[in-house]
Amino acid sequence: METGKQLSGTLAVAVFTAALGSLQFGYSLGVINAPQKVIERHYAMSLGVWSERSALLENSTEGEGSSEDQTHPDVVMYWSLSVAIFSIGGMISSFLVGFIGDFRGRVKGMLMINVLAVAAGLLMGLCRLWKPHIMVITGRAIMGFYCGLTSGLVPMYIGEIAPKAYRGALGTLHQLAIVIGILLSQVIGLDFVLGNDEMWHVLLGLSGAPAILQSFMLPLCPESPRYLYILLGKEQEARKSLHRLKGAYDPASDLEEMRKEKEEADRQPRVSIRSLILSSVYRQQLLVSLMMHLSQQLSGINAIFYYSTAIFSKAGVSQPVYATIGVGVINTVFTLVSVALVDRAGRRTLTLVGLGGMCCCAVAMTVGLRFQNNFSWMSYVSMTAIFLFVSFFEIGPGPIPWFIVAELFSQGPRPAAIAIAGCCNWTSNFIIGMTFPYIQAWLDSYVFVLFAVLLFGFTIFIYLRVPETKGKTFEEIAAFFQKKQRINKDNAELQQLKTSSDA
Template sequence: MESGKQLTGTLALAVFTAVLGSLQYGYSLGVINAPQKVIQKHYGRALGVWTERAAVLSENSTQEDELSDHHPSVIMYWSLSVAIFSVGGMVSSFLVGFVADVRGRIKGMLVANVLAIVAGLLMGFCQMWKPHIMVISGRAVMGFYCGLSSGLVPMYIGEIAPKANRGALGTLHQLAIVIGILISQVLGLDFILGNDDMWPILLGLSGAPAILQSLLLPLCPESPRYLYIKLRNEQEAQKSLYRLKGTHNLTADLEEMQREKEEAEKQARVSILSLIRSSVYRNQLFVALMMHLSQQLSGINAIFYYSTAIFARAGVAQPDYATIGVGVINAVFTMVSVALVDKAGRRTLTLVGLGGMCCCAIAMTVGLKFQHEFSWMSYVSMSAIFLFVCFFEIGPGPIPWFIVAELFSQGPRPAAIALAGCCNWTSNFIIGMTFPYIQELLGSFVFILFAVFLFGFTVFTYFRVPETKGKTFEEIAAIFQKGPKEMPLSPKDDAELQQLKTTSDA
């Protein structure tokens, strides 16, 4: 098959190298949770919380832990350690387009790796000074790195992937994230690194993938689209294409990039502000932002937050291991998505995923409500958790990350990815900060709220999200210009499009 010939060793190396950044992102997401009690105890010691009360309390470590856990200063610094990661990502996500255009995709990832290595060193050597300050600083820098990485990686993969395999290769970003989360869960077990002596190493390993990626990135070709369209270096773009696709006939790829280049030359530079204001790109942007919102407002983070408690209520002897089981399911079904996304299509898998999650959220609510009356209802909740994760990774988990690169042409693509990334990070931060309060307010009915969101996103996807499988970037843009009923642009939009096309010529 033609598409099979396009999957060369160089392409595999380039994709593998890029998703090391995604692995690092996933590891950083999950690593802070497992050693929470241990880290809080060290915060308490550094802040003098325990020694101030040493005369009152015995040397019992349990009493020390309890005092550290509930001290306002420890709670504040711990909350900041968790939240600052998302804040860093929110800020740097706006810089994705700038870094990608000024430094390129490969050099952009190399520059970002400096941040990851610095963050790993800050956390790895946190006991040399004040651990709470060092960890918070490291998490902030790591969040800043991950905000860049979560935009640069899907952009690079989307631009180098063959059209027939763009979905499967794009899904590898999410697969690497969930594998990173799983690795952090396993290494965070008490008898491995999540203990009193080894926890700084556990946090410091967050920067390890950046070292390997920095060694491999110089071996990877730059994005041909970036070279051809942005730098206007046709010779280097052809070399990059040849390295990525081997002896495969490059004529069709060059012609597609030429058309995209001609279109980009007719347009003024699309900044984030002009993209927000433009009615020409409004439909694409609305779809992109809604898909990222559907990922975060689905309740997936709440599921991970709540899963250990549900497993404990169900009588599972080791709920931590059951939570790791959820992580394994997470990874397995992301691989299922890799296999299906270029066959079933993005829209179909997103619809199946969102609809299935909606049903699971309702089942979760029923299980939580009646688990005290009927013991077997706990197993309904457990099953709902596993199925919820399965449906999430089939579509709503991986697809929003790479579909943004498909919805936009070269001109507005960096700005669109920056906005979508900021939307993702911001909604993630809001859910993380508000879920405990929502849970307290709604109790066992908390997942009904997410079921309502999921139903709304399912309806939106059905009516507004087009299928992008196997289509060129120009064909996808044409879908939005024509609209669902194949109607032309409105006079206002047509006038704006013509203005955008002629501004640079003027």
């Protein structure tokens, strides 16, 4: 009989339902960008700083990139806050992932936080009834708080319910749902769809729509068997959950694995965020987790999206917004490639290929930007580098950090580890968003040299320190780090003895 490797209908429903939270995360990330000028105009009218002269200036400079210089300082401030507050909300709530996940369970935790998403969607959708700038900023803050929680709960739940043979592919669906959400927001945000004066508030309000659908579907999803058995000690309920997720099979091997993990967890004190940071036992896993998330955010992917429209315009693309949507399509396609390859090629291999490829593309981007004024064909080098950069990102560095943290840690420290890694991700995202314009002004066309150096460093680190987790149990992965820790300790003791004898 099969040992639980098959993909059942219930498992598919559970993963799809959880990934709706990731879709909402992606949509919320991308939705604010397309209608920027429309939103700024409504902010200006609400603040009383809009005039006929402003309209004439905007119309006369449209498409030239100079209208931004004419925007009222108050409008710039409120617009910047509308964008940045999302990351701040995520940074704060990412610390609560472990508490929410353990308080009521993974499924009820996701259901509980949907109240935040619906409230945020209503605030933004109804913003024209009062002061748009206040309601949008409040809605974005609450949505960021929600997304900080869902970006931890979704990978945690999927990682715990996925069969070992499909853990990587199913874990990658979190990132796939994010990039589909971003692409969806780009398409719906086009001027002739919802990104216009009449419908922009509806565009923002739709951010909360996936939460409504997810709320109806979550009661159909089984709770994580690992949560039921290891945290609550409910073996029979865990057995029922395994049968629902994997069909008719003998769950003895899965329960035995969980029993060993529970015994290990019971021997150790409860792992809080503070104790995890201070513990030497988990230091190697935590370092790897943080570096994986830093490699995602400090790779320069946000800089690519920042530059893409200008590069496409320089290359003679008449509607660069459609080329940017093309980048979004590439984003989605290569995330699908990652879904197909991650359980065959492995996490470590795909991450190394992705980071190495991005490093080469960053060098090509630098050459293209440096010489595009001298040689017109250099713009096409830059365009090609953009598409390849995004492709390499989605093959490995984009999706893998989100779920590999759940693989590196056992049940006890897993929620705290996901919370710390999530906070690292959100914080580095916020720092890049705030500092990139200054870095770009300082380095100009050489800005991608900085990212090439960082990518090279991350590639070396992952080659030397990150194990392959494909096909391994959580116990086997933990044993790898324990063995490595013993070797490092023995080496340190030998070095100390050698130093003492020399003296």
